[in-house]
């Protein structure tokens with residue numbers, strides 16, 4: 091089977107017991123912690139910052155932390171998150187004045203770097219930076235909230251992104267974020283994704299392992 095990663099979005103976790111809830115979802119078989127950072131400026135919601143990332147590390151969370159920055163400006167937060175224990179840092183091209191510089195900054199800080207594409211953002215932002223990205227994240231909802239429905243046009247965009255990755259000959263993760271559920275994960279994988287963010291689909295259920303197992307079952311088909 092292909093090397094698929096399941097990355098629960100902790101936006102839908104229990105913030106009052108965050109360390110415990112993150113540990114629980116990892117014990118249930120998750121691979122990566124997806125950490126949504128919203129600033130009420132670039133997106134219309136406000137969430138968590140580097141202190142919370144560090145708190146998770148201090149609590150003993152060892153899995154990779156995938157920091158999805160939905161903030162503007164971006165650069166000042168990069169060293170902060172690297173220090174706080176981020177493994178991957180992704181940002182939206184619209185939120186950075188100098189995309190190449192921001193990607194370089196993330197790597198200089200020892201993290202993997204990625205670009206995030208909103209549903210209507212063209213993939214052409216990748217044109218001159220394919221050698222500088224480790225992750226491409228396609229949003230299948232408009233960013234800001236959990237629990238929205240998957241926008242189906244993203245499937246074709248995934249196929250285009252997969253083609254670009256294959257042509258580059260580089261190992262770049264293709265991550266999908268928004269509305270991922272047990273009943274659509276297989277179509278999403280077939281379109282080319284290999285890293286799946288799921289917030290409400292996992293955290294709304296009492297048994298995280300059951301959902302993650304079902305997702306892996308779909309991916310193995």
Ligand code: DX5
Pocket residue numbers: 099100101102124126158231232233234235236237238267268269270287288289290291
């Ligand atoms: C949305 C966030 C997502 C969100 C996904 O802006 O980037 O990571 O938590 O939530 P679900 O899986 O519920 O669509």
Ligand code: ZN
Pocket residue numbers: 099124125126158267287
């Ligand atoms: Zn996200």
